[in-house]
Amino acid sequence: MSLTEQSATELLQLLNQGEISSVELTQSYLDQIEAKDSQIGAFLRIDAKAALARAADIDTRRQSGKPLGKLAGLPVAVKDVLCDTETKTTCASRMLENFRPPYDSTVVAKLKAADAVLIGRTNMDEFAMGGSTENSAFQITRNPWDLERAPGGSSGGAAACVAGGMAPLSIGTDTGGSIRQPAGLCGVVGLKPTYGRVSRYGLVAFASSLDQVGPLANTTEDAALLLETIAGHDPLDSTSLDVPVPEYTATINRPLEGLRIGVVREHFATGLDPEVESAVRDAIKVYESLGATVKEISLPHSKYAVATYYVIAPSEASSNLARYDGVHFGHRHSQLSVPDPTSNSLVEMYRCSRSEGFGPEVKRRIMLGAYALSAGYYDAYYLKALKVRRLIRQDFDTAFEQVDLIASPVTAEPAFKIGQLADDPLSMYLVDLYTVSANLAGLPGVSLPCGFSSSGLPIGLQLQAKPLAEETLLRGAHMYQKATDWQSRKLDQLK
Amino acid sequence: MAITRADVEKVARLARLRLSEDELTSLTNELSQIVTYVDQLAEVDTDAVEPMTHAIELHNVFADDVVRPSLPREQALANAPSHNDQAYLVPPVLGD
Amino acid sequence: MSDSYKTIIGLEVHVQLATNSKLFCRCSTQFGAEPNTQTCPVCIGMPGSLPVMNRTAYQLALKTAVAINCEIPAFTKWDRKQYFYPDLPKGYQISQFDLPMSANGYLEISDEKEGRFEPKRIGITRAHLEDDAGKSIHDEVHGKADSQIDLNRTGTPLLEIVSEPDLRSSAEARAYLEELKLLLEYIGVSDCNMQEGSLRCDANVNLHLETENGKVATPIVEIKNMNSFRAVERAIDYEAERQYRVWQETGQRIGEAPKQTRGWDDASGKTLPQRSKEESSDYRYFPDPDLVPVLSTPEQVAEVRAALGELPASCRSRLSADHGLSPYDANVLVNQGRALLDYFFTTAKTCNDFKTTCNWVTQHVLRILKEQETTIEEFAVSALQLAELITATADGQLPKSRSKDAFEMMCAEKIDVATAIDRLGIEQVDESALVALCQELLATNPKIVADVQAGKQQAVGSLIGQAKKKNPNVDPGRFRELCLELVAKM
Numbered sequence A: 001m002s003l004t005e006q007s008a009t010e011l012l013q014l015l016n017q018g019e020i021s022s023v024e025l026t027q028s029y030l031d032q033i034e035a036k037d038s039q040i041g042a043f044l045r046i047d048a049k050a051a052l053a054r055a056a057d058i059d060t061r062r063q064s065g066k067p068l069g070k071l072a073g074l075p076v077a078v079k080d081v082l083c084d085t086e087t088k089t090t091c092a093s094r095m096l097e098n099f100r101p102p103y104d105s106t107v108v109a110k111l112k113a114a115d116a117v118l119i120g121r122t123n124m125d126e127f128a129m130g131g132s133t134e135n136s137a138f139q140i141t142r143n144p145w146d147l148e149r150a151p152g153g154s155s156g157g158a159a160a161c162v163a164g165g166m167a168p169l170s171i172g173t174d175t176g177g178s179i180r181q182p183a184g185l186c187g188v189v190g191l192k193p194t195y196g197r198v199s200r201y202g203l204v205a206f207a208s209s210l211d212q213v214g215p216l217a218n219t220t221e222d223a224a225l226l227l228e229t230i231a232g233h234d235p236l237d238s239t240s241l242d243v244p245v246p247e248y249t250a251t252i253n254r255p256l257e258g259l260r261i262g263v264v265r266e267h268f269a270t271g272l273d274p275e276v277e278s279a280v281r282d283a284i285k286v287y288e289s290l291g292a293t294v295k296e297i298s299l300p301h302s303k304y305a306v307a308t309y310y311v312i313a314p315s316e317a318s319s320n321l322a323r324y325d326g327v328h329f330g331h332r333h334s335q336l337s338v339p340d341p342t343s344n345s346l347v348e349m350y351r352c353s354r355s356e357g358f359g360p361e362v363k364r365r366i367m368l369g370a371y372a373l374s375a376g377y378y379d380a381y382y383l384k385a386l387k388v389r390r391l392i393r394q395d396f397d398t399a400f401e402q403v404d405l406i407a408s409p410v411t412a413e414p415a416f417k418i419g420q421l422a423d424d425p426l427s428m429y430l431v432d433l434y435t436v437s438a439n440l441a442g443l444p445g446v447s448l449p450c451g452f453s454s455s456g457l458p459i460g461l462q463l464q465a466k467p468l469a470e471e472t473l474l475r476g477a478h479m480y481q482k483a484t485d486w487q488s489r490k491l492d493q494l495k
Numbered sequence B: 001m002a003i004t005r006a007d008v009e010k011v012a013r014l015a016r017l018r019l020s021e022d023e024l025t026s027l028t029n030e031l032s033q034i035v036t037y038v039d040q041l042a043e044v045d046t047d048a049v050e051p052m053t054h055a056i057e058l059h060n061v062f063a064d065d066v067v068r069p070s071l072p073r074e075q076a077l078a079n080a081p082s083h084n085d086q087a088y089l090v091p092p093v094l095g096d
Numbered sequence C: 001m002s003d004s005y006k007t008i009i010g011l012e013v014h015v016q017l018a019t020n021s022k023l024f025c026r027c028s029t030q031f032g033a034e035p036n037t038q039t040c041p042v043c044i045g046m047p048g049s050l051p052v053m054n055r056t057a058y059q060l061a062l063k064t065a066v067a068i069n070c071e072i073p074a075f076t077k078w079d080r081k082q083y084f085y086p087d088l089p090k091g092y093q094i095s096q097f098d099l100p101m102s103a104n105g106y107l108e109i110s111d112e113k114e115g116r117f118e119p120k121r122i123g124i125t126r127a128h129l130e131d132d133a134g135k136s137i138h139d140e141v142h143g144k145a146d147s148q149i150d151l152n153r154t155g156t157p158l159l160e161i162v163s164e165p166d167l168r169s170s171a172e173a174r175a176y177l178e179e180l181k182l183l184l185e186y187i188g189v190s191d192c193n194m195q196e197g198s199l200r201c202d203a204n205v206n207l208h209l210e211t212e213n214g215k216v217a218t219p220i221v222e223i224k225n226m227n228s229f230r231a232v233e234r235a236i237d238y239e240a241e242r243q244y245r246v247w248q249e250t251g252q253r254i255g256e257a258p259k260q261t262r263g264w265d266d267a268s269g270k271t272l273p274q275r276s277k278e279e280s281s282d283y284r285y286f287p288d289p290d291l292v293p294v295l296s297t298p299e300q301v302a303e304v305r306a307a308l309g310e311l312p313a314s315c316r317s318r319l320s321a322d323h324g325l326s327p328y329d330a331n332v333l334v335n336q337g338r339a340l341l342d343y344f345f346t347t348a349k350t351c352n353d354f355k356t357t358c359n360w361v362t363q364h365v366l367r368i369l370k371e372q373e374t375t376i377e378e379f380a381v382s383a384l385q386l387a388e389l390i391t392a393t394a395d396g397q398l399p400k401s402r403s404k405d406a407f408e409m410m411c412a413e414k415i416d417v418a419t420a421i422d423r424l425g426i427e428q429v430d431e432s433a434l435v436a437l438c439q440e441l442l443a444t445n446p447k448i449v450a451d452v453q454a455g456k457q458q459a460v461g462s463l464i465g466q467a468k469k470k471n472p473n474v475d476p477g478r479f480r481e482l483c484l485e486l487v488a489k490m
């Protein structure tokens, strides 16, 4: 087995035992990227020299017996939405094509402190808005399982680089499913933590009350390792939770006897692909065989989740993206010819800069959000959505009195073809059906492979837990992975 | 609810976007579709429900009033499209 | 001016709270730094940055709200007020919309000069905490060169205090501002420096007219750019007259014209129309998801109230009720600010004579402070030294006639009263020496003796002058008494 086929946990062991060097490992991944990424397009930028220099530095420190961080020498890919002083942060947008932040996001700072080797910046939908990574202003990312298909999004690059063996660990962000959905479509593990579990400081905001940073990896254990590294209270983020971070990897092997799994009646309605349904139902049977009890539950307001989400997320986005006006950072319109004589040159500069800097999906959401917040519509749309949001959360509160985990599909269908949904925004939004609720309610959720379609595409299983129950979530996912062999079959198919 | 082209133009001005004729046309259709879908929220009874602004509801989060170093000016201005090493520059603001 | 209308005025005051760091980041709030040297990712609004509220800013805001008698709701939150402007880097101001941290307060005002208006209570609609914008420096000459943006001020904590439209004249408006400023200084929440922009005021003005068809109101005008209390007075007076003229010309009523914003031009003494920001009316307020609400209990509010210390209004009533000062004197003392009042109390309590202390402070101390353009903190004579002076005078150790000389010398040379008495050569004159001097002078001035015997007591006056020439330490009062006694015995 080559290095890049091993799990991060195994690689870390090899590094710690001195069996491999970080330079050697980093080089292996750089070779993979070199070989594959021209086809897949997972990375926006790679700085091989810097990555190798950092790996060499870690190797030197290891040899001289100096204390090293938790991920010492392990390559990690980062979605191009988290600020890092050593590279640009573009959010896959023309608007921030040249933006070089003067500060590190807390997550990047933690990765650096853990001595991870930040190997490259991954592609995404512009400003994390989208579910296919087709909204990147710079390139398309392809699904490693089928290059005609999308990897999902918005963390499409983050999922594809792990699925393609180009990074053992990667950091994504999830506002409505942007980690879990691409993880599901690319056959990797992706976890969205409880809102507030991981600092948002330095994460370029899409929808502040929904955004969370989380890990993507080949195995649940790897995801747990990465989550341990990036989680924790941050005084720079007012919405960060001030609670200790458990050592997830320590409890991940506890048996599942007595665990209560909920299956949501409303999740198996029409529109669910039969192959996806049967894979998910099979997975639930596996849980029963592991000693878990299964119970049918109801989330009566879940059918309103997408509508609620597509009011709240664009509303916040329209405000968060108001700062891109071509004055303090970002793209500015270059010619000051004034197309509209009724406007002054400053207003015209704003309007042109923003229209040139943002792509169509970003503009669509800004428009939708500005509309929902504007005079006369606030109560009917924004305020209404905030109230339905509470009902959705209350449904979960009731459900988690009866069960520990909720099992569901991640998406109704496996990976769709590139371009298939590009001209139909509403259908694209409906892909988020199973994932947006966790963001609205602030819950942790994980997506993990649970089978393959007849055409050989991975199918994802989603588990959700109550706030701060990542330990249960990771244990549930890990024990399932130990009991099944999707992981090894996955690798076989990829070859 | 159907959204008119005039609505779209008005919101575009509010959001400081300059949209082409084609964009105005397609956005009028797309936003109408999406808003019509969102209109289903009206059927939910939310009379006694408090709005939920945050995913996890915290309160009273403060920082101590202790001055920390600011950015060197050079770094603060480094990403600005136009500056004179001291200030950001923008086209003249008329009136106000 | 005309009696045919009433001027209706509401004031919006922005107070910069006296914190070290900004409201949502830890950049310094120090005034006067080089442009763009006090900024960070948060106050520049850089992608990814997040606000965290300054605890002290909130506490100062709460303290102020309690001091202006506001109700403090159990729950408050912060909202984004969205508009585009180059000095607003986030594209929104973090302010408070529907659930401000305080509401329904009041401030009592009275007329310092008396006779212009009756004491009254001015309602305060609300006071809320928000962040300040930066500064735009425009090309004043041509309006063609680029504007320059300095973000040092961006994010400075402001408390916006909105009054009810309860004010009826420029004099009342000024009294309100002065009383508010005094209160803010007493509780130490702001330096209230108008030149540095720590205190800013906008006024909403319109007129109520009595016509044959009943009461009519003119459209409301918001006046901005007033940089002193005097400017506020002048602008309101100008605006009331202007609105009356416009009313006579157009008959336009409230609702028939949109709310207008006008800027005060101090040089020409006029308000001039300002170009309104495009679509500024739709601010699309919504709760800021990056900040969390603040909850407070009645106990916490009570604690803040208890820690406020004595406020100006209660100082005034205490001085007149408990210490017998006239309301006028109490007002003069209290309006000088907390430091002078503390000085006064220290002196008065030490010498145990409030009235005499009041005379000294209002007549002499204030005069010298004004002459020397200095503050009570830097005044040469300490409160205890002034008390010693008053006591020495009362004891007769220092003749009343020489006490002012002693005080002037203490001011000029920064010495205590004993040293001043010494340097002035003041000695107490022995009673027998005084009697001898008296007898001597009566003997050499028979004409005066005759005048006094004829009932002209004031004739003794010229003897006092002679006595002082012979011995400057003679107490004129005692000398006069002795003379009269001796003449009576003749």
Ligand SMILES: [Zn+2]
Pocket (backbone or CB within 6 Å): C022, C025, C026, C027, C038, C039, C040, C041, C042, C043, C044, C155
């Ligand atoms: Zn700052």
